[in-house]
Amino acid sequence: MDDQNKNLILATVLSFAVIMAWTVLFPPEDQPIDIAAEATVSADVSALPGTTTTTSTATAPAEAEVATAPAPRVQIRTADLEGSLSLRGGRIDELSLTQYHETIDPDSEIVQLLRPEGEAGAYYTAFGWAASEGIEAANVPTPDTVWTLESGDILTDQTPVIISWDNGAGQVFRTEISVDDEFMFSFAQSIENNADTAISARPYGLIRRHGIPADLKKFFILHEGLVRMTDGALEETDYKDIQDYDIDPKEGVPAERLEASQSGWVGFTDHYWMTTLIPTQDAPFRSTSKYYESRDLFQAEAVMPVASIAAGQTYTNTTRFFAGAKEWETIKHYEDEEGVGGFLDSIDWGMFFFLTKPIFWLLHTLHGLIGNMGWAIIALTVILKAIVLPLAYKSYVSMARMKELQPEMEKLKEQAGDDRQAMQQGMMKLYKENKVSPASGCLPMLLQIPIFFSLYKVIFVTIELRHTAWIGWINDLSAPDPSSIFNLFGLLPFAVPDLGPLQLLSLGILPIFLGVSMWLQQRLNPAPTDPTQQMIFAWMPWVFMFMLGNFASGLVLYWIANNVITFTQQYLIMRSHGAKPDVFGNIKSSMRRKKKTAAEDDK
Numbered sequence: 001m002d003d004q005n006k007n008l009i010l011a012t013v014l015s016f017a018v019i020m021a022w023t024v025l026f027p028p029e030d031q032p033i034d035i036a037a038e039a040t041v042s043a044d045v046s047a048l049p050g051t052t053t054t055t056s057t058a059t060a061p062a063e064a065e066v067a068t069a070p071a072p073r074v075q076i077r078t079a080d081l082e083g084s085l086s087l088r089g090g091r092i093d094e095l096s097l098t099q100y101h102e103t104i105d106p107d108s109e110i111v112q113l114l115r116p117e118g119e120a121g122a123y124y125t126a127f128g129w130a131a132s133e134g135i136e137a138a139n140v141p142t143p144d145t146v147w148t149l150e151s152g153d154i155l156t157d158q159t160p161v162i163i164s165w166d167n168g169a170g171q172v173f174r175t176e177i178s179v180d181d182e183f184m185f186s187f188a189q190s191i192e193n194n195a196d197t198a199i200s201a202r203p204y205g206l207i208r209r210h211g212i213p214a215d216l217k218k219f220f221i222l223h224e225g226l227v228r229m230t231d232g233a234l235e236e237t238d239y240k241d242i243q244d245y246d247i248d249p250k251e252g253v254p255a256e257r258l259e260a261s262q263s264g265w266v267g268f269t270d271h272y273w274m275t276t277l278i279p280t281q282d283a284p285f286r287s288t289s290k291y292y293e294s295r296d297l298f299q300a301e302a303v304m305p306v307a308s309i310a311a312g313q314t315y316t317n318t319t320r321f322f323a324g325a326k327e328w329e330t331i332k333h334y335e336d337e338e339g340v341g342g343f344l345d346s347i348d349w350g351m352f353f354f355l356t357k358p359i360f361w362l363l364h365t366l367h368g369l370i371g372n373m374g375w376a377i378i379a380l381t382v383i384l385k386a387i388v389l390p391l392a393y394k395s396y397v398s399m400a401r402m403k404e405l406q407p408e409m410e411k412l413k414e415q416a417g418d419d420r421q422a423m424q425q426g427m428m429k430l431y432k433e434n435k436v437s438p439a440s441g442c443l444p445m446l447l448q449i450p451i452f453f454s455l456y457k458v459i460f461v462t463i464e465l466r467h468t469a470w471i472g473w474i475n476d477l478s479a480p481d482p483s484s485i486f487n488l489f490g491l492l493p494f495a496v497p498d499l500g501p502l503q504l505l506s507l508g509i510l511p512i513f514l515g516v517s518m519w520l521q522q523r524l525n526p527a528p529t530d531p532t533q534q535m536i537f538a539w540m541p542w543v544f545m546f547m548l549g550n551f552a553s554g555l556v557l558y559w560i561a562n563n564v565i566t567f568t569q570q571y572l573i574m575r576s577h578g579a580k581p582d583v584f585g586n587i588k589s590s591m592r593r594k595k596k597t598a599a600e601d602d603k
Contacts, residue, residue, distance in 0.1 A: 071146050074163075076155045080182060080324065085155065086116065089143035090163050090175055092185065093117065093124030095323055097273070104467045104476050113273050113323055122210040125275065125321055127175060127187050127203070132306050134199035139167040143206065150174065157181040170195030183324025184334065190316040193309040203317045204303040205277045209268055211296045212239045217271055221457055223348045226289050226300060227274070228266035230258045234345045242291045242298060255290040263341045266300045267322070272463040274346060277302040278320040281339050325463050328364060348461050355454035359384075360462055367464070373477055374470025377554050380455075381561040388447055389569070396573035401436045448562070459554040470557070474510070477554035481508025507549050510556045515545030517563035524570050 071088035076095065083095035095114040102108045114123050126143035141147070145165055152161030160178035167173070176188040189203045216224055216239070226237040235258075245254030258264075260279075266287040267276030279285040279302050288301040302319060309315045322334070326347050335343040349356040362383065366376040385392070408430060416423035430436075459465050465478040473483050473490065483489040484506045518541035548556055 072149065074149060074153070074155055074161055076179065078157045078179060078181060081179070082110075083114065085177065087147045087149060087163060089126040089128070089141075089145060090147050090177070090187075091116070091124045091126045091143065092321070092323065093122075097325055100272075100325060101467070111273070113275070117208075117210070121214060123208070123275075125205065125207045125277070125323070127189055127205045127319065129173065129189070129191070129201045129203055130303070132200040132202060133308075134197055135169075135171065135201060139169045139171065140201055141165050141167075141173050147175070155179060171199065182330050182333075183322055184338075185321040185323065186318055187321060188316055188318045190314055191307075191309050192314045193311060196311050198308055198310045200306050200308045202304055202306045203319070204301055205279075205319045205321065206302075207267055207275050207277060207300045209298040212298075213270065215270075219460075221350065221453075221460055222271060224270055225268065226266070226298075227269040227276075227346055228258070228264065228287050228289070228300075229342045229345065230260045230264045230287055231262060232342060234342065236348070237289065239298065242289055243293070245289075245291065248290070251290070253290055253292055255288060258287045260285050260287055265340065265343070265346075266302055268298070268300060269326070269346060269348070271461075272326055272466060273324065274322065274326050276322040276346065278322060278340055279304060280318060281341060327463060328360065348457075350454075350457045350461075352450055352454045352457065355450060356457050359451075359454055360458045363458060364464060372470065373465060373468045373554070374474065374557060377459075377477070377557050378561045381558050381565060384451060385562065385565045385569070391447065392566075392569060393573060396570045398436060400574040401434060405430060405434060405436065452559075455558055456552075456555050459552050459558075465552070465554055470553070474553050474557075477557070478552050480550045481510040481553050481556065483508040483510075485512075507545065510553055510560065511545050511549035514548060514556055514560050514563070515541045517560050517567070518544060521563050521567045521570075524567065524574070 071086050073084040073086055073094075076083045076085060076092070080097060080099055081095060082098050083092070085092045085094075093114055093116040096110050096112045098110055100111040102111060114125075115121055116124060128142050128145070129140040131137045131140045147163040147165050150162040150164040152159055155161050155177060157180055160176055162174055162176045164172060164174045171194065172192040174190045174192070176186075176190075178186045178188075187205065191199075191201065193199055213224070223236045223238070225239045226235070226242055228235050237256075242256075243254060245256050247253065248255035248257075261284050263281045264285070264287055265276050265278040266289070267274060277300065284305055286301075286303040288299075288303065290299045290301070291297070292299070304317055304319070307315045307317065320340075324330070328344075328347065331343050331346060334340045344357075349360075359380070363373075363376055363380050366379045367373050370376050370379060409427065412423060412426040412430065416426060459478060466476070468477050469475045470477055474481065476482075485508075486506055489509055522537055522541065548559065
């Protein structure tokens, strides 16, 4: 293919990729969920998978309304968390992240992760026991059992609390709840069997989420929903797909059960936040996800094996519960130092994980060295361009040689006239004689596509860029440029209102720089002679400028830096091989062609 057709194909591929991203990033809104219509759910734990009893039949959770009488609460307070746990079920159902705010305004509300049942968007965890042999289902604690506070008056990273429940039938259940200085809770569940005979039961933990989250992003580039690891195999399931599970014959609800032989975890993930049940990593457990349609309730469970407790003996099982921000360093610490296998994969690295993981690591490292995420993105761009420089060098050398052949190509075009086959044959012969490969320029450009989407994934998904400033008006690299051409970038004394679908017309400073940088980069190359290709290339920078105007500022910053570096590399390499790119000459030539075309149209 000649240089012009090569660029046309490249432009088409890039345009198609960006249009696809745009279409999915800005989908039409679904109808809101009527959270007020949700019914409460009872905690009939006999319905847990694998549970058997000697006195009752396993059934699905009852339709009866849960008791709503208030229960005593225990405060939770650490440097990163604040909230409370309810003695009803020992639920952690009120939890906020003190280091994160809803907006960039430091006076805005802090992020609330968990909410008690009865509130809109209820979301909480609870732990209990499922009866097996020698003990009736009514004599094990459920997520609605009201516990007694046995020791401790506030849960901190220095002071655990112990809650207990005596079933009056010879068993005392205790749960010691502790939390570290980040986002990890531990629930040490124990049974003290004071009866004369042995019993058996199985401990479990569950996470309940009432309804699909109202702030679900619905972006193809981001997973939100169930996330779990089972013996090294990662599963990500959207809420809609959970609703479409096959009906479990034991409970009559959509459910999926996986048996982990030695390691794993299960929970729900949002854009930046996550809740996860983490059983002991060297023991088997059952990971289950369910959906109760009548109550619009999603449930994730970690159910441990049946434990036998002899008369006079005590059995203890510990399950961890992560509830917090998906910070890379924090999650990596839990994986590397505390043995949570594959926990870093809870961050949605996507199909290009082999690129997104090292790109984020490098960006994170540069941020640590530089101290500013915007400059770290620019430094990352420089490094990425240096890595692909050998391929780019070949591309720019080929373009320089092709520019030298431009006069001979023009002669071929005149000689061939309308005979396109003769033109192609002549060009291939010319390329062969001069050892020029026009296709060599495609590869480095095509490499930019996975790098671009990988970096976009990193910028969009990772919390480290959330509410992170660069310079001046760019106070959130994960959000679009807040400046607008409609108020002359802040010079006029009024704010630009939300324009809805027309927001793409509200160009900021960075998107304009992006369009100009793409336009200047095009000027390094000879303008195509075909009118259709001229039109495509004339409009492409400005189309990209508008389409990327509402993308994250960090991504637009990367693209600007990439264009500037590419322009510089191409200019210097072409000059070093005898070509003399005339940027301003190309601009003037382009303008003359436009005037000539306009004059011909007037005639």
